[in-house]
Every structure is written in C-alpha cells, then in structure tokens.
Amino acid sequence: GAVVSQHPSWVICKSGTSVKIECRSLDFQATTMFWYRQFPKQSLMLMATSNEGSKATYEQGVEKDKFLINHASLTLSTLTVTSAHPEDSSFYICSARSPGTGFAEQYFGPGTRLTVT
Amino acid sequence: QQQVKQSPQSLIVQKGGISIINCAYENTAFDYFPWYQQFPGKGPALLIAIRPDVSEKKEGRFTISFNKSAKQFSLHIMDSQPGDSATYFCAASKTGTASKLTFGTGTRLQVTL
Numbered sequence: 001g002a003v004v005s006q007h008p009s010w011v012i013c014k015s016g017t018s019v020k021i022e023c024r025s026l027d028f029q030a031t032t033m034f035w036y037r038q039f040p041k042q043s044l045m046l047m048a049t050s051n052e053g054s055k056a057t058y059e060q061g062v063e064k065d066k067f068l069i070n071h072a073s074l075t076l077s078t079l080t081v082t083s084a085h086p087e088d089s090s091f092y093i094c095s096a097r098s099p100g101t102g103f104a105e106q107y108f109g110p111g112t113r114l115t116v117t
Numbered sequence: 118q119q120q121v122k123q124s125p126q127s128l129i130v131q132k133g134g135i136s137i138i139n140c141a142y143e144n145t146a147f148d149y150f151p152w153y154q155q156f157p158g159k160g161p162a163l164l165i166a167i168r169p170d171v172s173e174k175k176e177g178r179f180t181i182s183f184n185k186s187a188k189q190f191s192l193h194i195m196d197s198q199p200g201d202s203a204t205y206f207c208a209a210s211k212t213g214t215a216s217k218l219t220f221g222t223g224t225r226l227q228v229t230l
Contacts, residue, residue: 002163004160006160034217034218041223041225042222042223043206043220043221043222043223044161044206044220046217046218049217091158093160093161095160097216104149104151104166104210104211104212104213104216105149105151105163105166106151106163106218107163108153108160108161108162108163109160110159110160111158111159111160113158
C-alpha cells in the first residue's frame with residue numbers, strides 16, 4: 001500500500017516552454033500532497049503544500065507564478081513549471097500524506113528529472 | 118528552531134558491520150521522526166519511523182533509538198549489506214493536518230565488501 005506515482009519520470013524541454021508533472025496516489029486518498037525539489041547531493045527542499053480543492057501554500061522564496069500547482073482530486077496533484085529556464089533543471093519529487101497515523105506519514109513518488117535546454 | 122541536524126555526512130562501513138547515523142532536533146513540538154532511504158535517481162522511501170513515547174523501534178535490521186531529553190535520534194543498520202548503500206535522510210514533524218517534514222541534510226552510506 002501507500003504507492004505514489006509520478007509522470008513523466010524524466011522530461012527535456014526547451015527554454016521558455018512549460019512542462020507539467022503529475023503526481024498520483026494510487027491506493028489511498030490524499031487530501032494533502034507536497035512538492036519538493038532536490039539538487040544533486042543535497043536534501044529535499046519543500047516547494048509547496050497542495051491541498052485538494054484549495055490553493056497551494058508556497059514556501060518562502062518559491063515563485064508562485066512559475067511553479068503552478070493544482071490539486072484537482074484526492075488522488076492527483078500537478079506541478080506546472082511555466083516558462084522554464086535552465087536554472088529550473090532539477091529533480092522534482094512529490095509526496096502524499098497518508099490519513100493514517102495522525103496525518104504524519106508521507107510517501108514519496110519516484111521523482112521527475114527535468115532538464116531545460 | 119525548525120532545523121534537524123544530521124551526521125555524519127558520509128559513512129563507509131564494511132559488509133556485516135553496523136551503520137549508525139545520528140540526528141538532533143530543536144523543536145520540542147516535533148512528535149514524529151521518520152527515516153527515509155533514497156537510491157540515486159529515485160524518490161525517498163519510508164524506512165522506519167518512531168514517536169517520542171518509545172525509546173527504540175526495531176524493524177528487521179533497522180533500529181531507531183530515540184532520546185527525548187537530548188532531542189536526538191539515531192538509525193542503526195545491523196549487518197550492513199552492499200544493497201544498503203544509499204543516502205539516508207532523517208526527518209521530523211508534528212502530527213496533524215498542518216504537518217510538514219523537516220529533513221536532515223542526508224548521509225551517504227557506502228557498504229563495502
């Protein structure tokens with residue numbers, strides 16, 4: 001149980017274009033999902049918290065207009081990187097919070113490698 | 118007060134040995150302490166987690182030791198295997214609908230033959 005998928009697993013796009021990443025909880029309903037960014041050999045950096053049916057909450061320093069998050073259902077959240085630039089190249093990982101154990105457990109997707117050329 | 122400090126940054130252990138990774142936290146409101154294992158190019162996988170009401174939790178070769186008074190917790194990997202070579206992250210959070218994980222900086226573990 002507690003499986004989270006991401007699509008695509010990797011994507012290459014040209015500078016100035018937008019790319020959408022999907023995050024799905026496959027076997028549980030997730031009212032809250034999280035989006036992280038990870039640079040090589042570094043820890044995970046929380047970008048935003050995505051709540052079903054409401055606006056995402058962004059961490060300080062994260063551009064809301066560049067990283068659009070939509071949590072359309074209890075099993076799907078999407079991250080759209082708009083007008084991507086090479087500095088947006090990174091490993092993006094989503095997680096979904098399980099409603100069990102006091103809403104503490106988070107299960108992570110396999111990540112999406114974004115390369116902007 | 119939201120930091121979680123993790124050490125060592127990297128660790129080399131011989132096959133069959135014990136790997137020990139330590140974390141310290143500052144926020145006394147934290148009440149959930151998970152460990153994640155991450156292989157290169159993959160997302161983190163929840164390994165084991167503990168709450169402050171117990172001092173130790175064991176799952177197979179993995180044990181978490183928790184010291185509430187010292188605000189420290191550690192991961193012990195017994196009989197370490199080459200397949201355990203990965204990056205390990207400790208984390209901490211408060212339970213509840215507003216909870217967010219605060220991650221440590223990670224430990225790169227290499228288990229040699």
